[in-house]
Amino acid sequence: MSAATLPVSSTPQDDHLAYPEPPASPLWHRQGPKLRPITPEQQRRNRELLLHAQHTSRPRSPRTTKALADAS
Numbered sequence: 001m002s003a004a005t006l007p008v009s010s011t012p013q014d015d016h017l018a019y020p021e022p023p024a025s026p027l028w029h030r031q032g033p034k035l036r037p038i039t040p041e042q043q044r045r046n047r048e049l050l051l052h053a054q055h056t057s058r059p060r061s062p063r064t065t066k067a068l069a070d071a072s
Contacts, residue, residue, distance in 0.1 A: 038046075
C-alpha cells in the first residue's frame with residue numbers, strides 16, 4: 001500500500017465538536033457608522049513611521065546601584 005492511498009486521518013470525521021464554540025461576544029460586533037478608509041498618503045506615512053519605529057532602538061536608562069538594591 002503506497003503512502004498516497006492512506007487516509008489523511010484515522011479518526012472518523014464528525015461535523016460537530018465535543019464542546020461547541022460559544023457565540024461571539026456582542027463587543028466583537030461594531031456598532032455605529034463604518035470607518036472611513038485612509039488615503040494613500042496616510043498609508044504611506046504610516047508605513048514610514050512603522051519602518052522607523054522598527055529600526056530605532058529605545059534608549060535605556062542605566063540602573064543605579066540603589067535601584068538594583070531596591071529590586072532584590
